[in-house]
Amino acid sequence: MDTTDLIPEPPIDLRTGGNAPTAPSHDRPAIFEVDGLDVFYGDFHAVQDVTLDIARNEITAFIGPSGCGKSTVLRCFNRMNDLIPTARVEGSVRYHGLDLYGPDVDPVQVRRHVGMVFQRPNPFPKSIYDNVAFGPKIAKYDGDMDALVEASLTKAALWDEVKDKLRDSAYTLSGGQQQRLCIARAIATSPDVLLMDEPASALDPIATLRIEELMYELKEEYSIIIVTHNMQQASRVSDRTAFFNIEVTDGGQRTGRLVEFSETATLFTRPQHPQTEDYITGRFG
Amino acid sequence: MTTADGHPASRPDADIVDALRGRGLGVGALVFEGALLVALLSALSILLVLLADVVSGALPTFRTRGIGFVLSGLSLSPDTAGVLTGIAGSVTIAAIVVALAFPVGVAAALYLEEYAEEGWGTTLVDTTVRNLAGVPSIVYGLLGLAVFVPLVDRIGLGGVSHGRNVIAAGITMAVLVLPIVIITSAEAIRAVPQTIREAGFGVGATRWEVIRHHVLPSALPGILTGTVLTLARALGETAPLLVIGVATGYFAPPANVGVLERLTGPYTALPVIVFSWSRQTRPEFLETLAPAAIVVLLGVLFTLNGAAVWLRNRHDRRW
Ligand SMILES: Nc1ncnc2c1ncn2[C@@H]1O[C@H](COP(=O)(O)OP(=O)(O)OP(=O)(O)O)[C@@H](O)[C@H]1O
Ligand SMILES: [Mg+2]
Numbered sequence: 001m002d003t004t005d006l007i008p009e010p011p012i013d014l015r016t017g018g019n020a021p022t023a024p025s026h027d028r029p030a031i032f033e034v035d036g037l038d039v040f041y042g043d044f045h046a047v048q049d050v051t052l053d054i055a056r057n058e059i060t061a062f063i064g065p066s067g068c069g070k071s072t073v074l075r076c077f078n079r080m081n082d083l084i085p086t087a088r089v090e091g092s093v094r095y096h097g098l099d100l101y102g103p104d105v106d107p108v109q110v111r112r113h114v115g116m117v118f119q120r121p122n123p124f125p126k127s128i129y130d131n132v133a134f135g136p137k138i139a140k141y142d143g144d145m146d147a148l149v150e151a152s153l154t155k156a157a158l159w160d161e162v163k164d165k166l167r168d169s170a171y172t173l174s175g176g177q178q179q180r181l182c183i184a185r186a187i188a189t190s191p192d193v194l195l196m197d198e199p200a201s202a203l204d205p206i207a208t209l210r211i212e213e214l215m216y217e218l219k220e221e222y223s224i225i226i227v228t229h230n231m232q233q234a235s236r237v238s239d240r241t242a243f244f245n246i247e248v249t250d251g252g253q254r255t256g257r258l259v260e261f262s263e264t265a266t267l268f269t270r271p272q273h274p275q276t277e278d279y280i281t282g283r284f285g
Numbered sequence: 286m287t288t289a290d291g292h293p294a295s296r297p298d299a300d301i302v303d304a305l306r307g308r309g310l311g312v313g314a315l316v317f318e319g320a321l322l323v324a325l326l327s328a329l330s331i332l333l334v335l336l337a338d339v340v341s342g343a344l345p346t347f348r349t350r351g352i353g354f355v356l357s358g359l360s361l362s363p364d365t366a367g368v369l370t371g372i373a374g375s376v377t378i379a380a381i382v383v384a385l386a387f388p389v390g391v392a393a394a395l396y397l398e399e400y401a402e403e404g405w406g407t408t409l410v411d412t413t414v415r416n417l418a419g420v421p422s423i424v425y426g427l428l429g430l431a432v433f434v435p436l437v438d439r440i441g442l443g444g445v446s447h448g449r450n451v452i453a454a455g456i457t458m459a460v461l462v463l464p465i466v467i468i469t470s471a472e473a474i475r476a477v478p479q480t481i482r483e484a485g486f487g488v489g490a491t492r493w494e495v496i497r498h499h500v501l502p503s504a505l506p507g508i509l510t511g512t513v514l515t516l517a518r519a520l521g522e523t524a525p526l527l528v529i530g531v532a533t534g535y536f537a538p539p540a541n542v543g544v545l546e547r548l549t550g551p552y553t554a555l556p557v558i559v560f561s562w563s564r565q566t567r568p569e570f571l572e573t574l575a576p577a578a579i580v581v582l583l584g585v586l587f588t589l590n591g592a593a594v595w596l597r598n599r600h601d602r603r604w
Contacts, residue, residue, distance in 0.1 A: 112489030122480035135488035
């Protein structure tokens with residue numbers, strides 16, 4: 001089953017009650033344009049001055065040491081940081097040319113177009129079936145829900161393991177199975193962009209390969225950003241890679257910075273920045 | 286110290302094994318544990334003595350009257366007096382409390398936890414609610430007398446009692462338990478993991494959809510348990526009812542009248558029956574009937590607490 005016949009692609013209009021939809025402009029290669037992005041948690045300057053473009057129908061990988069702000073930047077793309085009361089975002093993030101943080105943008109609409117797989121598996125305390133069906137249901141999906149659930153679970157390489165217990169609680173699944181369930185849940189709504197925060201951290205090599213294959217399939221239609229600690233994975237699947245690092249400022253604060261962003265092949269074979277080289281060759285810290 | 290083949294000698298291993306075996310509790314820990322046990326046992330024994338006293342007082346009544354004691358109404362004669370009128374009053378009050386305090390309390394808790402921005406305003410409301418939960422119940426009785434009795438009379442539900450009826454009592458009790466319903470509901474809502482909300486928002490749900498489909502179902506067992514327990518509190522309260530004019534003596538329930546007349550007429554409640562019987566001049570009321578009424582009241586309360594435990598276990602969440 002192809003993804004195209006699951007949900008007709010909605011016109012991209014993220015504005016609250018906006019009646020002049022901005023058509024996705026196909027001459028613009030970047031789906032996200034990030035310019036001078038700063039993120040704060042209260043007084044803590046978590047990420048400083050990030051500028052990068054995310055290309056359409058490509059897989060972009062974020063790598064870097066723990067705590068450098070990969071998840072923080074990722075959560076800016078679907079306004080997930082709005083849910084953290086202390087979080088503050090400065091700078092601009094444009095999605096299809098529209099300012100994501102503009103006053104008339106509805107974050108709920110943003111998240112219907114920009115799906116997310118979280119760093120820690122977080123299934124709903126409901127049945128496996130309901131976990132996958134929830135997103136389409138609230139998006140008023142009127143096709144064959146059973147087929148959609150099966151297709152999503154198959155893509156996430158979980159169908160064979162759960163097809164006989166779709167009504168069981170998602171909490172009966174193992175950690176890796178829960179992670180794949182969360183992937184199935186995210187693709188069930190056919191988002192335009194998929195944000196994946198270490199989607200394979202709890203998976204065995206076989207399931208990991210299956211997820212990487214899925215990402216290859218998906219990038220025909222979607223754009224994907226993936227955070228990973230696995231250098232091989234980044235070099236295997238991604239088209240471009242962004243390396244973030246922690247910089248200790250004069251005041252002793254640790255803040256995240258984008259060090260290098262280029263095509264994956266280039267970044268891993270001819271890194272421009274010594275920090276990048278140290279990190280990818282394991283001479284970090 | 287190394288053995289012939291170069292491995293360290295077994296000395297450190299023996300240390301670890303010794304440490305794992307443990308040496309039991311020290312004297313201090315034993316004394317402490319003993320003191321805790323004594324405290325627990327003395328509290329329990331006082332309760333048991335009380336309970337035994339009440340039950341032994343109640344036994345003659347149940348032996349001679351059987352279920353008839355529960356099924357007969359007020360009477361001036363100890364041989365025919367029963368608690369049915371009190372049960373009817375208490376059940377009606379409980380129904381009004383559930384109908385009013387549950388929806389209002391859960392809605393208020395949802396607003397506080399899910400919608401209100403953090404700030405001094407929210408903190409102020411939160412603190413006020415907590416303080417209200419600690420206000421003595423007699424104060425709520427005065428509030429009921431000053432506000433709800435005239436209000437009930439004004440809207441035409443006063444009846445022959447001019448508002449001193451079970452409706453005003455139910456409203457007063459609802460207001461009395463409302464802060465507790467809000468606090469327990471808010472705690473149940475706060476206990477829902479943030480990751481579940483994130484998951485809901487992550488697939489494009491609105492705030493209301495996240496609350497409706499994920500937060501509320503997850504918090505419901507806790508909310509229900511809290512509500513049932515507050516209901517037990519409302520059923521046991523006596524003081525506010527005395528203030529707002531519950532009947533403490535004999536009254537003949539009007540026969541052959543409609544529901545409205547029953548609701549707006551004189552009424553009494555289980556704990557109030559215990560109170561008035563213990564002040565009767567005929568000793569049988571104090572010595573055998575009041576204990577029997579207490580047993581009925583305790584039976585109702587234990588059943589409610591059992592229901593709370595059952596609700597909690599049945600919906601035990603698996604995260
Ligand atoms: N909700 C929050 N409140 C306050 N500080 C936060 C919050 N979330 C993250 N931080 C801080 O922001 C910094 C970046 O965190 P982030 O989660 O983005 O790192 P990361 O690169 O994803 O790390 P990891 O690889 O371990 O997942 C860290 O110093 C972290 O402590
Ligand atoms: Mg992270």
